[in-house]
Amino acid sequence: MNALNETDNTRSRILKDKIVLGIVIFFSLLTISPIVLIIGKLIAKGYKQLSFGFIVENTPSTFEAMTAISNHETIPGGIANGLVGTLLMVAMAAAIAIPVGIIAGIYLYETPGKFLPNLIRNVSDILQGVPSIVLGLISYMWVVKHVTNGFSALAGSVSLAIMMLPMIVRSTEETFKMIPQSLKEAALALGVPYYKVILKVMIPTGFSGLLTGILLAIGRVMGETAPLMLTALGSSVINLNIAKPTSAVPLLIWEFYNDPNMVDLIWSSSLLLMIIVLSLNVISKQIAAGRK
Amino acid sequence: MNPNIVTIKDPILTIEDLSIAYDKKVAVKNVTVGIKKNSVTAIMGPSGCGKSTLLRALNRMHELYENITTTGSVRLNDEDIFKMSTIRLRRKMGMVFQRPNPFPTMSIYENVIAGYKLNGNSIKKKEKDEIVERSLRDVALWDEVKDSLNKKGTFLSGGQQQRLCIARALAFGPEVILLDEPTSALDPIATSKIEDLLIKLKEHYTIVLVTHNMSQAARISDYSMFMYLGELVEYGKTKNMFTNPQDKRTEEYLTGKFG
Ligand SMILES: Nc1ncnc2c1ncn2[C@@H]1O[C@H](COP(=O)(O)OP(=O)(O)OP(=O)(O)O)[C@@H](O)[C@H]1O
Ligand SMILES: [Mg+2]
Numbered sequence: 001m002n003a004l005n006e007t008d009n010t011r012s013r014i015l016k017d018k019i020v021l022g023i024v025i026f027f028s029l030l031t032i033s034p035i036v037l038i039i040g041k042l043i044a045k046g047y048k049q050l051s052f053g054f055i056v057e058n059t060p061s062t063f064e065a066m067t068a069i070s071n072h073e074t075i076p077g078g079i080a081n082g083l084v085g086t087l088l089m090v091a092m093a094a095a096i097a098i099p100v101g102i103i104a105g106i107y108l109y110e111t112p113g114k115f116l117p118n119l120i121r122n123v124s125d126i127l128q129g130v131p132s133i134v135l136g137l138i139s140y141m142w143v144v145k146h147v148t149n150g151f152s153a154l155a156g157s158v159s160l161a162i163m164m165l166p167m168i169v170r171s172t173e174e175t176f177k178m179i180p181q182s183l184k185e186a187a188l189a190l191g192v193p194y195y196k197v198i199l200k201v202m203i204p205t206g207f208s209g210l211l212t213g214i215l216l217a218i219g220r221v222m223g224e225t226a227p228l229m230l231t232a233l234g235s236s237v238i239n240l241n242i243a244k245p246t247s248a249v250p251l252l253i254w255e256f257y258n259d260p261n262m263v264d265l266i267w268s269s270s271l272l273l274m275i276i277v278l279s280l281n282v283i284s285k286q287i288a289a290g291r292k
Numbered sequence: 293m294n295p296n297i298v299t300i301k302d303p304i305l306t307i308e309d310l311s312i313a314y315d316k317k318v319a320v321k322n323v324t325v326g327i328k329k330n331s332v333t334a335i336m337g338p339s340g341c342g343k344s345t346l347l348r349a350l351n352r353m354h355e356l357y358e359n360i361t362t363t364g365s366v367r368l369n370d371e372d373i374f375k376m377s378t379i380r381l382r383r384k385m386g387m388v389f390q391r392p393n394p395f396p397t398m399s400i401y402e403n404v405i406a407g408y409k410l411n412g413n414s415i416k417k418k419e420k421d422e423i424v425e426r427s428l429r430d431v432a433l434w435d436e437v438k439d440s441l442n443k444k445g446t447f448l449s450g451g452q453q454q455r456l457c458i459a460r461a462l463a464f465g466p467e468v469i470l471l472d473e474p475t476s477a478l479d480p481i482a483t484s485k486i487e488d489l490l491i492k493l494k495e496h497y498t499i500v501l502v503t504h505n506m507s508q509a510a511r512i513s514d515y516s517m518f519m520y521l522g523e524l525v526e527y528g529k530t531k532n533m534f535t536n537p538q539d540k541r542t543e544e545y546l547t548g549k550f551g
Pocket of ligand 1: 314317318319337338339340341342343344345346357
């Protein structure tokens with residue numbers, strides 16, 4: 001091979017590199033374009049409605065909304081009933097799913113390759129693929145029918161908790177797997193009993209990993225609508241009784257969509273929900289990055 | 293009886309006919325040996341010959357593995373270790389690992405007293421301060437870290453971390469310190485510091501050290517064991533073993549023919 005050929009080769013290689021790079025960038029931009037478009041649309045259409053009142057006031061009646069529209073005023077009221085309901089139900093779901101999920105995750109980590117843990121892992125993976133409306137149905141049959149005898153925040157939380165569980169189980173197991181075995185041995189070699197090693201060494205060491213998993217799971221269920229339709233139902237006022245029907249932001253968005261007088265409110269509500277979920281995502285990414 | 297295994301008078305540790313198997317794989321075969329108090333004993337042998345398994349049996353860390361069978365006996369000052377609680381046993385037998393493993397969530401100070409902290413033993417602040425200072429002085433780390441005791445242990449260099457781990461093992465005031473290739477992850481300077489330290493520590497403690505490094509064994513150990521395929525082939529004064537090995541396999545190992 002002579003020198004000329006080599007430079008030719010190099011040149012065409014560089015050209016190929018550039019073309020491939022261009023294609024990669026194009027498709028990457030294509031992937032993120034929906035989210036950019038969505039956020040842009042939400043901001044453009046929803047920002048006018050966003051105000052302090054939007055956060056602290058309950059949803060207006062369809063009549064109030066109609067009057068405001070015919071007078072060319074902004075629709076009064078807000079989505080406080082939905083925000084409070086979402087916070088209440090997500091908090092209760094987290095209170096159920098976090099301890100159960102972490103304990104199950106520790107169990108899977110501690111007993112790899114055994115029949116029961118493998119079964120649990122597989123079931124948990126399957127659970128992750130179950131349509132959320134089916135989880136709502138399950139909670140309907142368990143909680144709505146037999147526990148609260150009616151639609152309730154508790155029933156909503158249970159359906160959300162079932163959704164969160166597999167995510168927390170997995171993230172716990174993965175987090176613990178990343179902790180060097182030698183750390184556990186160091187504690188055991190100091191005569192520390194096993195459960196204390198888990199509580200005082202493994203959990204603190206993996207804390208940020210566990211927290212990341214939890215925040216992602218919370219972000220996931222925060223926007224869930226379908227299971228809540230079958231369980232929490234909705235409410236036009238703030239409800240703090242866990243045995244009573246309760247609203248949630250995604251439920252409100254669905255209601256606004258179905259009411260021609262209120263349809264304008266879907267933009268601001270979606271924007272707010274999006275801001276909350278994205279913030280959770282960003283926070284969990286930050287925590288995960290800080291871990292490295 | 294293997295004639296190439298010397299008998300130790302008044303040993304602190306007496307290992308008798310100890311065999312350990314993982315499932316069906318026998319890792320330690322019928323080892324009978326005594327460990328001399330206030331000495332450094334090196335365990336040598338090719339990879340996979342059972343050094344770590346034997347060492348970990350001494351504080352029963354080998355029981356962490358499943359399907360393990362142990363037969364024979366080990367006595368610490370004439371007390372059967374398999375009848376002691378692992379908590380008490382491990383307080384008497386500190387352990388240091390191949391890679392420095394300070395607890396990343398704890399400060400230097402907390403790492404030293406981790407044994408108390410994690411076990412939930414409440415001791416007075418003054419007593420804690422004393423233990424921390426004494427242990428860190430013992431490992432010649434006090435002067436280097438006394439102004440940064442509240443920094444995380446993981447900020448230290450590898451060699452300092454390993455000395456911190458030794459200090460952590462010393463904090464309980466153990467009788468024996470077990471070390472499994474404690475310098476294999478360290479640079480030569482950090483290694484020689486640890487070697488000097490071990491020589492000094494034998495005044496107060498008995499040291500059992502697994503090492504792949506023959507010159508390290510020659511430099512710091514008083515007694516040496518040579519293991520091969522789970523068997524204890526030869527045991528005696530390090531000087532004698534290096535100058536005049538009795539078993540052919542020991543000789544081949546020491547002259548670098550295998551291992
Ligand atoms: N957890 C385990 N499960 C099954 N077999 C094991 C386990 N640990 C060790 N073994 C086997 O037992 C034998 C002795 O292992 P051990 O770790 O004691 O050797 P070693 O002399 O310390 O080796 P190295 O010098 O490589 O550290 C090896 O054949 C190894 O494959
Ligand atoms: Mg080993």
